[in-house]
Amino acid sequence: MGIASAFVRESMPDRREQRYGDADFDWECRVDTCSATVSWRTRLLGLFHSPYQPVEPRLFHEIMNELKIDFTGFTFVDVGSGKGRALLLASAYPFQHVLGIELLPELHHIAEQNIAHAGTGLCGKLESVCGDAAELIFPRDPLVVFLFHPLPRAGLAQLVDNLQRSLLAHPRPLYVIYANPLFETLLASFRRLRKIGGTHQYSLFTNDQGGASPTSSVS
Ligand SMILES: C[S@@+](CC[C@H](N)C(=O)[O-])C[C@H]1O[C@@H](n2cnc3c(N)ncnc32)[C@H](O)[C@@H]1O
Numbered sequence: 001m002g003i004a005s006a007f008v009r010e011s012m013p014d015r016r017e018q019r020y021g022d023a024d025f026d027w028e029c030r031v032d033t034c035s036a037t038v039s040w041r042t043r044l045l046g047l048f049h050s051p052y053q054p055v056e057p058r059l060f061h062e063i064m065n066e067l068k069i070d071f072t073g074f075t076f077v078d079v080g081s082g083k084g085r086a087l088l089l090a091s092a093y094p095f096q097h098v099l100g101i102e103l104l105p106e107l108h109h110i111a112e113q114n115i116a117h118a119g120t121g122l123c124g125k126l127e128s129v130c131g132d133a134a135e136l137i138f139p140r141d142p143l144v145v146f147l148f149h150p151l152p153r154a155g156l157a158q159l160v161d162n163l164q165r166s167l168l169a170h171p172r173p174l175y176v177i178y179a180n181p182l183f184e185t186l187l188a189s190f191r192r193l194r195k196i197g198g199t200h201q202y203s204l205f206t207n208d209q210g211g212a213s214p215t216s217s218v219s
Pocket of ligand 1: 046049050051052053054055078079080081082083084085086087101102103104107131132133134148149150151152155
């Protein structure tokens with residue numbers, strides 16, 4: 001690639017956001033969710049699991065617009081919630097509960113500080129817990145589960161298995177948002193779950209009979 005085209009490419013908004021850790025959101029909300037300030041130790045640990053990268057606000061809101069649900073009846077679960085970017089974005093919607101689970105203590109503690117600073121927004125309850133998402137006991141509410149490349153394949157398989165058991169034991173509506181869906185095939189065997197939408201950036205699934213996403217294309 002020539003210098004001129006490399007310069008143009010690096011000047012594109014998405015590349016700028018990557019380099020500067022998408023600082024606009026943090027600046028506007030006075031929080032710390034960018035990946036640029038993560039300590040070297042946590043960055044190193046991230047390489048063994050899944051490196052921290054916050055979701056782009058534009059993409060998050062685009063996905064929320066595709067959910068044709070009454071938010072007040074659902075709990076939002078962010079699997080691998082990092083510094084809490086997706087939790088803060090979800091709190092702008094009237095979910096009954098917004099819950100994040102994050103493996104690395106440094107990221108979880110920053111998420112707690114961000115939540116304390118930002119408040120609960122429109123949702124009923126907003127929290128981050130520190131732990132292994134592969135062992136998460138899912139709340140028994142109707143669920144929106146957000147996966148942004150959170151776990152390596154084996155961990156994600158275990159999480160999908162746990163989620164399926166939870167749904168079998170306590171049937172309820174489920175929506176799964178899978179951003180950067182590298183291991184999407186793991187969801188194929190999930191009973192009654194069907195793909196209802198998505199783009200090249202994410203896939204959207206549900207077991208909800210009435211659940212449909214009329215504006216999305218299903219591949
Ligand atoms: C790509 S980041 C997503 C961050 C956040 N969901 C967002 O969208 O802003 C993935 C996160 O998953 C976390 N993670 C990796 N393995 C995990 C596990 N077993 N349990 C919980 N979190 C995990 C990483 O530490 C990292 O913070």
